[in-house]
Amino acid sequence: MEIVVTGRNVEVPDHFRVHVTDKVGRLERYDHKMMGMHVELFHEPNRRQLKTCQRVEITGRGGCGTVARAEATAKDFYAALDLAISKLEGRLRRSHDRRRISGRRARATAGRGGTTITEELPDLMVEELPTGEIPIPAPRAHDEHLNGHHGEGDLAEREIAEVEALAAAYNGDGADDPDPCPGRVVRRKVHTSQPMTVDDALARMELVGHDFYLFSDSDSGEPSVVYRRRGYDYGLIRLGT
Known part of the structure; x- marks a missing residue:
C-alpha cells in the first residue's frame, strides 16, 4: 500500500x-484492497486555537472508487495523527464487520435483515482550510500529548424538502461562491x-x-440519500419525479 505524506x-x-x-x-489489515493512503497536515495560525492548531487528514482509496477518510485536530501533529488513525481504524473495522455479516446473510437467505427508513436529514457541514507555515516538532513525551477528543452533536430532524437543497448543493457547477453571504x-460540487x-x-458513508x-x-x-439516525438506525430518502 502506497502512503503519501504532504503538508499544506x-x-x-x-x-x-x-x-x-x-x-x-x-491499517492495511482491515482492507487489503486499499491501494493507497494520503496523509495531509494543516496548521491553524490563530493563537486562540492553540489546543487544536494542528490538523491531520487521512484519505484512503481502494478499488471501485471506495474512499475511507478521517481527520482530527490537536495541540501537536503526533496527537492529531493518533486521533485520526483511531477514527479511521474504527470505520475500517466496522466496514470489515459489515462485509463479513452481509456475506453470511447472503449465504443463509436473501432479504434477511432490513434498513430502517424514515424522513430525517442531518446538518450539512462546511469545512475551512487553515493556512500558515510551521515545522513539525521532534517527538514528545507521552504525557505532553493532547488527550482531548471532539464529540459529535446529535442529529437534528429535518423536513424532506431539505433534500432538494442538499441535492442542488451537490449537483452545481463545482465552483465556490466568491462572495458568500449568510x-x-x-x-x-459535482x-x-x-x-x-x-x-x-x-458502507461508503461509514468509511468517510x-x-x-x-x-x-x-x-x-x-x-x-442514506443518512444516520439517532441510535444505530439509518434512513433512506429518494427524489421522485
Whole structure:
C-alpha cells in the first residue's frame, strides 16, 4: 500500500514521515484492497486555537472508487495523527464487520435483515482550510500529548424538502461562491459515481465518516440519500419525479 505524506504550508521532516508510514501501514489489515493512503497536515495560525492548531487528514482509496477518510485536530501533529488513525481504524473495522455479516446473510437467505427508513436529514457541514507555515516538532513525551477528543452533536430532524437543497448543493457547477453571504450556498460540487445498492452506500458513508451519502440507487434508478439516525438506525430518502 502506497502512503503519501504532504503538508499544506507545513514542513514535514523525515522522522515524521517514518512515524506516519509505520502507524498508517497497520491499517492495511482491515482492507487489503486499499491501494493507497494520503496523509495531509494543516496548521491553524490563530493563537486562540492553540489546543487544536494542528490538523491531520487521512484519505484512503481502494478499488471501485471506495474512499475511507478521517481527520482530527490537536495541540501537536503526533496527537492529531493518533486521533485520526483511531477514527479511521474504527470505520475500517466496522466496514470489515459489515462485509463479513452481509456475506453470511447472503449465504443463509436473501432479504434477511432490513434498513430502517424514515424522513430525517442531518446538518450539512462546511469545512475551512487553515493556512500558515510551521515545522513539525521532534517527538514528545507521552504525557505532553493532547488527550482531548471532539464529540459529535446529535442529529437534528429535518423536513424532506431539505433534500432538494442538499441535492442542488451537490449537483452545481463545482465552483465556490466568491462572495458568500449568510444563508447562501457557498460551495457546489459535482460527483460522478456508478449506481450502487443501499448497503453499498451505507458502507461508503461509514468509511468517510459522514452523516449522509448521496448516490444513485441501482434498484430504483433514482437519486437517493442514506443518512444516520439517532441510535444505530439509518434512513433512506429518494427524489421522485
